[in-house]
Amino acid sequence: MTLDEERLNQHVQTALTDFGATAHAPLVVIGDKLGLYETLADAGPLTSAGLAEETATVERYVREWLRSQAAGGYVTYDPETDRYSLTPEQAALLADENSSAFMVGNFQVAMSAARIEPQLAEAFRTGEGVGYHEHEAGLFHAIEYSWRPQYAANLVDNWIPALDGVDAALETGGRVADVGCGHGASTVLMAEAYPESTFVGIDYHEPSIEAARERAEEAGVADRVDFEVATAKSYDGADYDLVATFDAFHDMGDPVGAAAHVRETLTDDGTWMIVELFANDRVEENLNPMGRAAYSISTLICTPCALNQEAERVLGAQAGEEGVREAVTDGGFTRFRRAAETPLNLVFEVKP
Structure with a gap:
């Protein structure tokens, strides 16, 4: 040759x-x-x-x-x-931890995820999943450190106002479920911004829920924020005005089933806000630095996490708008639109 x-x-x-x-x-x-x-x-x-x-x-x-x-x-x-x-x-x-461009947490995520490389390599051979909970504890803190600056810069000022009628509903007092809340950064930010509303943060990972409760206490919003250890298909409650899922929908082993459950827990005119990593719909359109980072982290964390669950439809972190749309409409929703975007995220408004 x-x-x-x-x-x-x-x-x-x-x-x-x-x-x-x-x-x-x-x-x-x-x-x-x-x-x-x-x-x-x-x-x-x-x-x-x-x-x-x-x-x-x-x-x-x-x-x-x-x-x-x-x-x-x-x-x-x-x-x-x-x-x-x-x-x-x-x-x-x-x-500057308050800058939307702050990237140190991303390096922490990559390093933490790589520490279970032997287990991931074995999963390549067996096809078994590797649960989020099987990673070392540093990963959970790193993910919060990575994503909180994006949420702080965009969630209240840009993303929620881009949703039809949601900002006004939360100003006067609404019910919100944050599904896949992790350490509760997004939950606490919303609670601080909307003192008339009540919030429930939901995550299947109990240590993350414990950390989220601490964050709510520290922020002085624990009287209006509850946290529940549950999956996206089993959490309690109903008549939510807003359900939010931040960079977690693609981690779910049965996103269609999760969508169906969200549909059941929303009010008739409620909104589901799904925030996902920025991705185009075609593989060749994602062969760039953002796609490379997202596909790599998806291989280390997101895809193994979904495979560790039902693995009914494993989206991966670069599913794109159409991949997300198909999953939520198969779960019973009829209205779907891209409401906002940043260089790192896509924000979708989903309605019954």
Whole structure:
């Protein structure tokens, strides 16, 4: 077989980039944990010695870390002064937890998910699922850390107002179920924004529900927020004005059955808001950085999770608008539209 040297070199460069990114991921987590990014944003430009002093860390480690970050474009280096800094854009990505561009949690998700690689490799051979609950505890915190900035930036100001009549209903007092709530970030944000409404957060993962209860107490909304350990097909309650599912519908082993249950628990004019990862409908339209990240995380977390359940219809994290539409209409809904979108998410309004 004759190799095309130019094409081979392109593949080598791609692999080298990926190898660097893989080695870079734990350094992003370390930089966040030790306050290196935050300190650079607040006190930079700094030398490696200055950053080490500010963060009570060791200069030789910090020096190597800074050079790695600068080589990856995450930190800005000035060779004339031998100082490092963050541009406003780099700070939004790495140092500001309230920024919609904050990405540190995504690195935590990837690292946490990869820790059960041996179990996942075996699942490839057997076809068995790997439940969400089988991951190490760090993953659950990482997912909250990853998605909360998106919800904080968009949920109350953009996504709910894009739904027909929902904002007004919650302003005057509505009933809301947050299905697949995880640590309750979305539930608490809605409760803070709509003090006249009541909320129920639902998740099958009991440790996440325990964390969600703590978040509600800390936010001072526990008097209007309950949490229930249940699946999307079995949760209690009825006559909800809004059911919301954030980045979790594609994790369900029977999304059609879940849709049918949501339909039963909504009021006749209620709304189901489904927030999903951004995806186009055709595979070839998702062969890009967003698709690559989503397909990869879907292989590590979402698809094994659904296969661990009924596995009636395993959507995966890049099901696209049509894949979601088909599942919810098969579950009994008749009205479906894309209400909003961001570079990372699609927001669907579903009505009976």
